[in-house]
């Protein structure tokens with residue numbers, strides 16, 4: 001049902017990480033009130049929201065009370081239980097709808113949707129038992145075994161180099177269901193951040209080029225250096241997916257561009273995405289403001305890019321030898337610092353990002369990396385050892 005929520009209304013957010021934080025900042029800039037709901041306290045989103053509710057996602061009384069205080073609800077990441085979202089939807093509209101979350105929060109459902117709708121996906125087979133391992137052949141190798149239950153940043157994944165490693169990989173993953181994906185020897189990784197309004201209108205940012213390290217996004221560059229045909233195809237695929245899924249809001253489509261020039265969809269994120277963070281500083285309307293506009297039924301904003309840009313993630317690893325040297329990074333011309341207000345720095349944890357703007361993407365990438373390097377070149381000695389010791393959960 002089409003309904004518009006004007007500035008002054010209250011938006012509820014399920015989930016309280018950095019995506020919710022940047023969404024709440026955009027919403028408040030537009031004059032909305034923001035209430036956030038999650039099991040945690042003093043969260044990245046809670047710190048900038050009007051109201052922070054701390055309760056479990058299965059606490060129906062607390063969810064009902066939360067829904068009673070807000071006009072419309074969105075979620076900041078896809079690990080929110082679908083049951084919670086559907087329950088909220090009985091009281092106030094949730095955008096994007098529960099069906100989008102249902103499809104995209106489980107790898108096999110997502111791949112089945114993509115394949116049956118004719119979108120190009122990485123070749124895969126489903127593994128539910130050791131018997132399924134017998135069907136795996138040398139042609140499936142090398143591969144990546146991924147749990148179908150939602151993971152992120154490479155969690156719940158094991159690389160399988162050869163057939164002989166299949167059984168140990170299945171045991172190591174220790175889950176009821178997985179997909180075995182062929183390892184793609186890609187030329188590049190790309191993403192398209194797209195937004196669909198209540199009226200079905202769609203706007204898309206130009207494809208963004210992404211570099212991952214240990215399965216975690218490290219660097220994003222926009223605009224991507226691509227043949228026009230590839231960029232146009234990626235945008236067409238993105239538009240098709242948002243339309244078929246009836247998305248209202250932002251969705252990011254992650255792609256591999258194979259060495260022979262073919263696009264394969266790697267995965268979908270039904271929300272603003274890490275690779276789109278550079279739109280905050282580099283575009284007329286950022287992805288978070290687009291999410292606010294779409295969720296509230298307002299016209300979508302311009303996706304015009306103001307300058308070439310690069311975004312470098314700041315992981316907890318940077319705290320290894322003490323507090324990073326913020327002054328050094330901020331002294332770098334045309335670099336913007338974004339920190340998420342997280343108290344504990346852990347290896348692999350996303351603590352913030354830097355965006356560099358320049359005359360070319362190459363220059364922007366160099367500036368972003370230079371600024372990030374400057375953070376650790378002169379750590380302050382009195383703050384040594386503040387990194388929480390935690391084993392890397394990433395399998396590679």
Ligand code: AMP
Pocket residue numbers: 122144151152153154155181182183184185186189212215216254266267
């Ligand atoms: P995911 O969480 O599935 O998006 O994986 C995170 C990252 O791991 C991707 O962005 C790629 O860099 C890498 N990766 C995942 N699946 C594959 C694959 N099938 N082939 C090659 N690299 C992959």
